[in-house]
Amino acid sequence: MRQSTLFTKTRREAPKDEVAKNAQLLIRAGYIHKEMAGVYDFLPLGLRTLNKIIGVIREEMNAIGGQEILMSSLQRKELWETTDRWDDSKIDNWFKVDLKHDSEPDGSRSKEVGLAFTHEEPITNMMEQFIPSYKDLPKYVYQFQTKFRNEKRAKSGIMRTREFIMKDMYSFSRDEEQFREFYEQCAKAYQKIFSRVGLGDKTFRTFASGGVFSKFSDEFQTVCDAGEDTIYIDRKKNIAVNKEVCTDEVLADLGLSRKDLEEAKAIEVGNIFPLSTRFSKTLLNRFKDEAGSEANPYMGSYGIGPARLMGTIVEVLSDDKGIVWPREVAPFPVHLVSIAHGNKDIEAEADHLYDSLKENGIEALYDDRDVRAGEKFADADLIGIPTHIVISEKTVAGGAFEVVDRATGTASMIPESSIIQHLKK
């Protein structure tokens, strides 16, 4: 994409109403726009990155047998009353709206619906139709879907927002054993995802409370000072325990010893938990087992917030010049920076390289703007694309391109003839 056509611009200064590093950098670089507290828009670069992250998650979910769907944001009140999760005293961050055609002035027939904050109820209800027999199990269903949560306090930029896309997967298994097998498989897939987006060595599977669902759950926590959670890490065993549940009893269960634990602040980038039959029982999701008697599927749920993950990557990997994206999630793998200053030969050379990158399937952000070199370099550093290619009189005279690694700043001259090959590896 030609940068001259990109409608967003970089900003020298962060807006005063953002303190979180992720929001400051993402806004300065033109990835996101704040709509209101806890609500952000994704701009061209931001949407590209978000979609890259979603793509990674999708690949890994598909790899373990997930089937992608898209459920609605509007949800039926009755379903949530069935599980006693409609009342505001039970769930205090519901967004609820009234359907117009059923409203009466006195409110007597007003019909409320909820805006999805999660999907256990609707999906459990829906899947009942498709899994009449044990032969239909297990099934794994997931989506990337907009959740609404009326947070009393949104904070930390895009890390904790009121409206966000969530990858939520739900597993339906015939019994606990079958469930458990998938649960572990999914935990592995999660680790793979966090590795691919550049957070692998900082992200720990963390034993946590199961909330209202179950005795325990597993969180995936990325070590970062900006995090809200405190965890205790056993680096040798590569697992952690959330401070909330870090009792002697839990440590004994997990075979951990307090003296091996290291305390750290961390960001919860994923959470998986067993639901047992809580929802399938209540919502009458039944299947026939081999003996012909009715049973309820054993369920689990598995969440990742792609935008929070995006924010976490910025928090963890950026430096004083700006963002540093890992290749897998960068909006473009290559930032082509042309320093031409009206020199037609340089412009032609840059155009030519841009075209051949395109022909070879390498997407580039092409800085063809008529601005000074310093501004281009500063913008490129801020935007954070992992590989910069600089074209100027100097490089053209030498018959090579200057390839700069954003993370390390190291530059190398790559001959024109081998640039494509160099970028592909």
Add this chain to the structure above:
RNA sequence: CGGGCCGUAGUAUACCGGUAGUACGCAUGGUUUGGGACCAUGUAGACCGAGUUCGAUUCUCGGCGGCCCGACCA
């Protein structure tokens, strides 16, 4: 939801109970051109409402909005 801080051009910031200043941005012209250049000219602003006052952007109250700490986080 409790507590605190804060609302001034598009952005970031000053000052002031009496004419609102600076920088960046943007526009035009010129000089520049490998790390956010320079000159000139121009552009644009006090969140809303009430009160106090001769006069309020400034003080007081209310609303709205934002951030931070805490609580919450299915």
